[in-house]
Amino acid sequence: MTIHPCVVILFLGNYPIGKMKRFFWISFWILVYTVIEWIEVWQGILIYRNGWNLWWSIAFMGVVIPLVRLHYRRPLWAYGISIIVVFTLVGLFHVPLTK
Numbered sequence: 668m669t670i671h672p673c674v675v676i677l678f679l680g681n682y683p684i685g686k687m688k689r690f691f692w693i694s695f696w697i698l699v700y701t702v703i704e705w706i707e708v709w710q711g712i713l714i715y716r717n718g719w720n721l722w723w724s725i726a727f728m729g730v731v732i733p734l735v736r737l738h739y740r741r742p743l744w745a746y747g748i749s750i751i752v753v754f755t756l757v758g759l760f761h762v763p764l765t766k
Contacts, residue, residue, distance in 0.1 A: 717760040
């Protein structure tokens with residue numbers, strides 16, 4: 668509960684200027700989260716369900732991490748895109764909405 672807000676502050680607080688620097692900055696954070704998730708899976712802390720796997724997580728992080736920056740600059744755009752992403756993922760992975 669405290670790590671992710673701190674990471675967001677690090678991500679946004681050091682966000683670079685320049686397209687290539689931004690690309691590498693976002694790629695760096697995708698790699699960081701991928702390594703953390705891989706360790707969690709390897710240790711048995713995290714278990715995937717409904718067809719999700721590490722590759723889907725990497726793709727998801729490729730969308731979510733830039734959305735954090737977009738939310739900082741234009742929150743309403745980020746909310747709209749997030750809603751589309753959530754509905755797409757719920758439908759794609761057949762996530763049960765009721766028990």
